[in-house]
Amino acid sequence: MSYDIRDLALAQRGHQRIQWASRHMPVLNQLKEEFATEQAFRGKRIAASLHITTETAVLLSALQAGGAEIALSASNPLSTKDDVCAALVEDGIHVYAQYGEDLPTYQCHIKQALAIDPHLVMDDGADLIIALHNSPAGGSVVAGIEETTSGVVRARALAADKLLRFPVIAVNDTPTKHYFDNRYGTGQNTIDGILRATNTFLAGATLVVAGYGWCGRGIAMRARGMGARVIVCEINAIRALEAVMDGLQVLSMAEAAPLGDIFVTATGMAGVIRPEHFLAMKDGALLANSGHFDVEIDVAGLRQIATGEQEVREHLSEYQLPNGRAVYLLAQGRLVGQVAAEASPAAVMDLSFADQALCTHYLLNAQHQLAPGVYDVPSDIDERVAQLKLQALDIKLDTLSPEQVAYQHSWQYGTEG
Template sequence: MNYKIRDISFAEQGRSQLEWAEKHMPALLSIQKDLEREKPLKGVKIAAVLHVTKETGVLMKTLRLAGAEIALAASNPLSTQDDVAAALVKFHDVSVFAWKGENEKEYYSNIEALLDTNPEIVMDDGGDLHAYIHERGISNVIGGTEETTTGVVRLKAMEEQGILKYPVIAVNNAFTKYLFDNRYGTGQSAIDGILRATNILIAGKVCVVVGYGWVGRGIASRLRGLGGRVIVVEANPLRALEALMEGFVVTNMKEASKIGDIFVTATGNIRVISTEHIMNMKDGAILSNAGHFNVEIDVEGLRKIAKSSRIIRPFTEEITLPNGNKVYLLADGRLVNLAAGEGHPSEVMDLSFSNQALSVVYLHKSKSKLSPKVYDVPSEIDERVARLKLSSMGIEIEQLTEEQIEYSKQWKYGT
């Protein structure tokens, strides 16, 4: 088995991490038992570009028990947990090509190593693997999944341009993914990453959240819950209106840049915090990103204008501006929750990765029936995941009577 990781001797600690995650992922473990018994993926080759965390480790173990052969690389150069990578190699026969702190060349070299395994199904987080496959004209892939908003946007663009070569399940679009992972997962873990990097007090700080999608909603809500005075910057008028009605101050980046203490980007777009905005910021402003790629803050432009910089704490870089003010860039502008923290809590990834596991099985079973398009997760999978999670929490929900089911289908009865 080929692999390239930091250090195989980390494997025992990684196994403990996987055990801890498993205790908090009961829905996926329930699915794992079924898949281990049925072996629906026996002999299927899978290539996955995902954050190599303990939660991803549980997903990889699940797919291995379902019979799949797996090669795994990281979807972010700073998101790999090296002990988990070692445990997957040593104890679960997963070919891992990932370590924390990869440079750009190593990152793409690891993706290329996955494709040397000739995968039939690919799993991606952000779209880099899908794009790489299409750019190189690889033709043996029968289908794939996509974990996050950024990747789904890229795949939709490929579909609209008529270049998408295989069906992709947009796992991000499942209700049990984006309503929970994006909002509660990133909402909590982004702040966790900021606090691990800085150990600052949120209460009383002016916190600027750039973007009010599901990720931005979660971050804004939790910053407010910690006592932050939250400002939302949003270009979409409907989302801006919603943020306003939720009680947040809403303004543009030009004005917000002058008064913010902490900035968190969550847009999926480029240079939403520009060097012009940074030059407006007060001394001591903190810059962080919760979007998938490190393009939301103009890090390259910031480095060009910087008088000096130094690492003052792990994942915290102090940068002196031409006017003498200092700003603090967290995690090099990359995903702060995964670079400076551990990513989402296991409980919320239980939902996302249950969708991933079932979607891969669905893809394999439906490979001859699906055309090259982006598909939502089938509603029966979404509902199954929700029911499994509720059951694991000891929650019993209401059951409709036959009369109620029939009533909901009719159109004749009114007042």
């Protein structure tokens, strides 16, 4: 075993917490049994760069049960759970990650994960995929999986420049991922992270959401449910119109800056909140990012204009501004629901990680049929994940009668027939 983690002695607590997550992931547990019986991944090596949480551990356990050898690095230095790392190492997975590791260590750990010479890579943010493309390593890689919006953007950019070496499935874009994990999971964990870091009161507060994609919708929905007034900032006309139709106020960031008590970015874009916005904000405004990379809030610009900086609570830093006001940055501008909270709950990650598990199985079997490029999750995989989840919840669906099937495929029936 090769690994670089904080403390192997933390393994027992990690196992306890992983077991709790597993209780709420029935779909993944069923797939684990199937993989174990088939030995679907025997002889295959998988390198992964993921948020190292209890839910991720359940996913990797399913792949390992199918015979895979796995090497894992973090996809965010501040979302790593050291006890989970220890438990995974004890279970025979190569883990290279420590909470709070600096950038050189983070990059070194990615290289160590790739040293396994993987057949497949699993990514959350595309750092692993990019590292492969920046080095001559990875000659055995036949396919990859990307979990999050920002990583899919990077993979598509590689493909557009004709540099992508292998097929990548965009798990983020499939309905059983973004309808549920992004909307309900991110919606909940973002609010959870804000509350844990600040203990603020949402009822009556004005919360500004930058971006009304699936994550932004979920954040807005949860905030409204707790009594906040929600303002949306958007660059997309259709999404802005949808926010209006959902009963929300839509403003530019320049207009929203003086009004908000809490600001949350969920765009996948850099430089969404900038120095001119910080200077226009109320004294005491809170700044949180729910996007994958720490670029949505211009933290460097904030530090440049600040006259003072201090940590006032765990995951909460105060920045004094030259106008005498102060703003507060959560989680160093990193993904607040992963850093200050515990990420999305296991029950919703059961869907996203089942997608990943089945896509891994699909890619290792269909690799020779796919040219380099970014692909959607096959619809039958998406449908199966949804059906398995409904079965686990003991929810039954109606079915069409033979007459209804005939009607559905007929042109003869109409007003008179």
